[in-house]
Amino acid sequence: MDDDAPPQLVNTKNINEEIPDLINTDPDDSSSVKVPITIVTGYLGAGKTTLLNYILNERHGKKIAVILNEFGDSADIERSLTVSKEGQQAEEWLDLSNGCICCSVKDQGVNAIESLMERRGKFDYILLETTGLADPGNIAPLFWVDEGLGSTIYLDGIVTLIDAKNILKSLDEQPPDTDHDGEDHNSSPELTTAHLQISHADVILINKTDLVTPEELNVVTESIQSINSLARLKYTSHSEVPQLEGVLLDLHAYDSVSAQDLDFASKGHSHLDPNISTITLSVPVLELNQLTELDAWLRSILWDSTFPGHSGHRVKEFEIHRTKGRILLSDGSIRLVQGVREVFELLDERERSSDSGRQSSANSPLHQGKLVLIGRGLDVDAFGKSLRTFLAIATESQASS
Numbered sequence: 456m457d458d459d460a461p462p463q464l465v466n467t468k469n470i471n472e473e474i475p476d477l478i479n480t481d482p483d484d485s486s487s488v489k490v491p492i493t494i495v496t497g498y499l500g501a502g503k504t505t506l507l508n509y510i511l512n513e514r515h516g517k518k519i520a521v522i523l524n525e526f527g528d529s530a531d532i533e534r535s536l537t538v539s540k541e542g543q544q545a546e547e548w549l550d551l552s553n554g555c556i557c558c559s560v561k562d563q564g565v566n567a568i569e570s571l572m573e574r575r576g577k578f579d580y581i582l583l584e585t586t587g588l589a590d591p592g593n594i595a596p597l598f599w600v601d602e603g604l605g606s607t608i609y610l611d612g613i614v615t616l617i618d619a620k621n622i623l624k625s626l627d628e629q630p631p632d633t634d635h636d637g638e639d640h641n642s643s644p645e646l647t648t649a650h651l652q653i654s655h656a657d658v659i660l661i662n663k664t665d666l667v668t669p670e671e672l673n674v675v676t677e678s679i680q681s682i683n684s685l686a687r688l689k690y691t692s693h694s695e696v697p698q699l700e701g702v703l704l705d706l707h708a709y710d711s712v713s714a715q716d717l718d719f720a721s722k723g724h725s726h727l728d729p730n731i732s733t734i735t736l737s738v739p740v741l742e743l744n745q746l747t748e749l750d751a752w753l754r755s756i757l758w759d760s761t762f763p764g765h766s767g768h769r770v771k772e773f774e775i776h777r778t779k780g781r782i783l784l785s786d787g788s789i790r791l792v793q794g795v796r797e798v799f800e801l802l803d804e805r806e807r808s809s810d811s812g813r814q815s816s817a818n819s820p821l822h823q824g825k826l827v828l829i830g831r832g833l834d835v836d837a838f839g840k841s842l843r844t845f846l847a848i849a850t851e852s853q854a855s856s
């Protein structure tokens with residue numbers, strides 16, 4: 456429609472006065488506001504489609520695009536996408552040149568969504584439903600795009616639906632030899648898809664509460680928290696989430712780390728599951744130049760799955776799915792640590808989004824940094840010792856040089 460509008464005439468006399476306006480790119484300009492994407496995972500039949508239909512039919516006043524990746528592993532080229540506003544829905548097709556979003560080359564899904572927004576106008580939110588068998592650790596990095604790539608979307612968080620009636624059975628299942636993308640996951644033969652979906656979650660919706668007793672629900676809750684103590688838990692029946700903010704939308708799970716989240720994770724949840732757990736490490740207040748060492752330590756544990764100094768043998772000692780932390784520096788500033796699998800960032804809190812101010816003031820009473828890790832084979836004592844030793848050696852060698 457804009458193409459048909461007559462070109463605007465500019466009064467040449469005033470052009471000098473108008474130029475500053477044209478050049479000045481307002482950071483709050485809607486064209487530079489990034490659109491959040493939430494990944495919705497959950498084992499087969501957990502209630503993902505029910506959830507997205509519920510959201511599409513609610514009158515929440517937001518323009519939400521829902522991408523159904525139902526046929527995830529089949530070879531069909533296009534992805535159904537439903538855009539809803541005020542209870543009205545329109546079907547769109549996402550044009551991906553090959554494969555499904557979770558298996559495709561980086562950026563393809565992102566590009567498809569961006570080009571759709573160019574044609575259709577911006578969405579307020581995007582929800583992506585994965586297949587029941589998807590490993591969110593493979594999908595999240597696709598949408599956790601580098602600032603430098605100038606993407607118009609950003610990963611807001613991962614929401615995992617749980618079928619309260621069947622989850623314990625799913626956690627006991629024999630996992631397949633390889634996952635659907637053919638990647639070798641032999642290092643974690645004990646982990647099922649259900650484990651992976653729980654360990655990566657920022658929010659866990661325990662659904663189908665109508666089918667279990669309160670006692671059963673307690674057991675389910677404990678099992679889930681023993682795997683992932685960071686995630687926020689909500690209970691739902693028929694996937695009804697009356698309040699979307701903080702549960703499905705506006706999670707900021709990848710661009711902020713609140714002290715409350717980290718405190719919650721360290722509240723001594725049971726370790727029912729021997730294979731996969733959440734551990735919390737305290738990190739001493741660091742000098743600015745010690746960040747290099749912290750970064751090196753994180754690279755070793757996240758990239759090589761081994762403690763620094765053990766690089767001789769290539770055996771994967773452990774496997775980390777999610778990393779979050781708040782690191783205090785001696786100058787009073789805070790660095791945030793964010794990671795999913797081997798992808799991680801150390802962020803300066805002051806540079807972060809508009810609500811970080813609110814969060815840091817609410818978070819001020821922290822006298823130590825904290826690092827929370829979720830994954831397989833994590834021994835809290837071994838990790839604590841490795842980190843402290845590594846930082847201390849680095850400090851000594853700096854002092855003596």
Ligand SMILES: Nc1nc2c(ncn2[C@@H]2O[C@H](COP(=O)(O)OP(=O)(O)OP(=O)(O)O)[C@@H](O)[C@H]2O)c(=O)[nH]1
Nearest residue numbers: 498499500501502503504505587662663692693694
């Ligand atoms: N009793 C009960 N049934 C539910 C609830 N939520 C969903 N269901 C039913 O469970 C079935 C599966 O729900 P879906 O929303 O299709 O689940 P899904 O996660 O999308 O399933 P897949 O796409 O096959 O992985 C449907 O028959 C739903 O009506 C609930 O809270 N309680």
Ligand SMILES: [Zn+2]
Nearest residue numbers: 527555557558
């Ligand atoms: Zn796939």
